[in-house]
Amino acid sequence: MSIKSAIHNTFTTNKKEDDVKELGRMPSSNSQTACSELGxxxxxxxxxxxxxxxxxxxxxxxxxxxxxxxxxxxxxxxxxxxxxxxxxxxxxxxxxxxxxxxxxxxxxxxxxxxxxxxxxxxxxxxxxxxxxxxxxxxxxxxxxxxxxxxxxxxxxxxxxxxxxxxxxxxxxxxxxxxxxxxxxxxxxxxxxxxxxxxxxxxxxxxxxxxxxxxxxxxxxxxxxxxxxxxxxxxPVPTASYMVVARKCSREVLFILMTVGSTLFQIGFYFPLFYLQLDSTKHGIDTKFSFYSLVIMNAACFVGRCMTGMVAGYTGVLNLTIASTVACSAIIISMIALTDVASVVVLGLAYGYVSCVYIALIVPLVTELTPNLSELGARMGICFTFTAFSGLLSGPISGALLGSQYRWWIPSLFNGLISLVGSSMFVAMRLVIYRQNKRKPSVADGDT
Structure with a gap:
């Protein structure tokens, strides 16, 4: 067997085992040895x-x-x-x-x-x-x-x-x-x-x-x-793009992830698009309102640098669930935005937890890819659906906001739809749990 084939087989074997195990967990010691030699x-x-x-x-x-x-x-x-x-x-x-x-x-x-x-x-x-x-x-x-x-x-x-x-x-x-x-x-x-x-x-x-x-x-x-x-x-991909698409359409975990990401991101963009306008309309200084987004992105930068280390202990999917639920709660709590202190707290909190989701969506797709030669195609399929979230989020929120700037309506709507999206990730965890129950020998050692 050539080294190229060995690499392909190692990737495929490890990925199939990781799909049944808890997402985001490190490979077993035996697979680590194989990967260190050939991967x-x-x-x-x-x-x-x-x-x-x-x-x-x-x-x-x-x-x-x-x-x-x-x-x-x-x-x-x-x-x-x-x-x-x-x-x-x-x-x-x-x-x-x-x-x-x-x-x-x-x-x-x-x-x-x-x-x-x-x-x-x-x-x-x-x-x-x-x-x-x-x-x-x-x-x-x-x-x-x-x-x-x-x-x-x-x-x-x-x-x-x-x-x-x-x-x-x-x-x-x-x-x-x-x-x-x-x-x-x-x-x-x-x-x-x-x-x-x-x-x-x-x-x-x-x-x-x-x-x-x-x-x-x-x-x-x-x-x-x-x-x-x-x-x-x-390995050069042997399957065509349509073959990969058909495989994805039969994978429950991939479908749940794509639907969950699409729904969640409709609400996800609301603070990014409207936090500055929200703070301005509440009488906060315009110069400070501009830096509200800088505060949010500063917290986001810190959070993303830490996400990889935390995910190594919690698992990719577990941390994704926690971050999406927290984001939904913060979006709803934007109803309480009234002064500088609330802008700072909401900006820091949302910047930190929202970046966790963004940092983990690609590793999550990777964990659900049994053959890494299909990773690009799977990312394209997933992101094609989630792209419409960013396109629709701003206009929907603007229509709900209206000319009278009733902030509680878009805050509540976006928070709830984000929560629905996060429930899809919870469903993924339940599916994996049932798979582990059916294969107790494979799931041994999971925490």
Whole structure:
């Protein structure tokens, strides 16, 4: 048997055992020995260099998308004054939607060994779109929509899923920790990019030169990321994309995870979109309201760095259940937001627990993937459904809020729908428990 086949068999065997056992638990001592000899090294310069490069990809991807609030404010007040805030918001919504939904394309291409091409093309599209955006003139909504909404979103979509999935090639025991460190690039970018753009666009630099500076900064980081990321040889997928989709449609755990994530994320985005507006409408200083999102993302960054270590003890699914239930409770408690203290408490609390879910969703998909050569395709299938959550969340919450700003209605709705989503993860735990009861010999040693 070749080494390549041995790696494939080791991955497949270990993953099938882990699916029946508690999700997120470390492999048994025997499987660890096999993996240490033939599988991922779980460390080393090549592996941690890849983590660093993927971290930068997330920093420049979803970390930059989170800065659209600065663009929304600048476009509405100065640059695109002939267009309504609702129309302008579609630029950011489309960017976020494409960044997730394009994984339906980038996932299967990653499985077929196109990782480097995806990273190069996606990085070039992000860089070119930002530089092109700097040449748009006031009132040219269609150019901003194309460059920032379509091209940039498509480029981020090509890099998003592969830059997380490639970590699974280098780690087994430390996989959740490594993926958590990678996804921590998003909240760090959510802090740095908005502050930088706010000072550039609203300062003396102006729009064109400010975007030039931002584009240069992002392009340099993307170049560094591409130089650091490396792949390991994995089995070439033998199943087509449709075969993988049919397999997923017959897996109860995968269906529950996808439905739960889609429902949960409808409510998940409400604090991200409306915390700043909520604090402003309650008479809190505008400058402090801007930094409310920075406070939230700072807590999110700390939480993501710790998630991987905590998940090693609790299990991926158990920690996902705890984080989603806590998020639902905090969203409902936004009804009580009235002053600076409540904004700080809610921002810190929600930033910390919400990041746990985001950091664990990819490891959860990985745990449910019996053959890692299908990981990209499975991520694409899952994220295709969850992408609609971000697209629908803002408009639904805005409609419920109404012109009279009745905050209790969207807070209650989003909290309850998030709780329904979290119940799907609880159902996953019950299914796994029943599987373990039917196979007591496999479940021995579980806690």
């Amino acid at each position: 991922p090294p779980d460390g080393g310069f090549r592996a941690w260099g890849t983590v660093f490069g993927c971290f930068l990809m997330q920093f420049c991807g979803f970390g930059y998308i989170s800065s659209f609030g600065v663009y929304q404010d600048y476009y509405t007040r100065i640059y695109l004054t002939n267009y309504s805030p609702s129309a302008i918001s579609w630029i950011g919504a489309l960017t976020s939607f494409l960044a997730v939904n394009v994984t339906l394309i980038s996932g299967p291409l990653y499985d077929r060994g196109w990782f480097y091409r995806l990273m190069i093309v996606g990085s070039l599209l992000q860089s070119v779109s930002l530089f092109a955006l700097s040449f748009t003139k006031p009132g040219q909504f269609y150019l901003a929509f194309i460059f920032q909404g379509v091209i940039s979103g498509f480029g981020m979509g090509l890099t998003y899923a592969p830059s997380i999935a490639v970590v699974s090639q280098h780690f087994i025991r430390r996989r959740t920790l490594a993926m958590s460190l990678v996804t921590s690039g998003t909240p760090l970018g959510s802090m740095i990019h908005p502050i930088m753009l706010n000072h550039l666009l609203n300062g003396t630099v102006g729009f064109a030169r400010g975007i030039h500076a931002s584009a240069g900064f992002v392009s340099a980081l993307l170049l560094i990321a591409c130089l650091f990321m490396r792949t390991r040889e994995l």
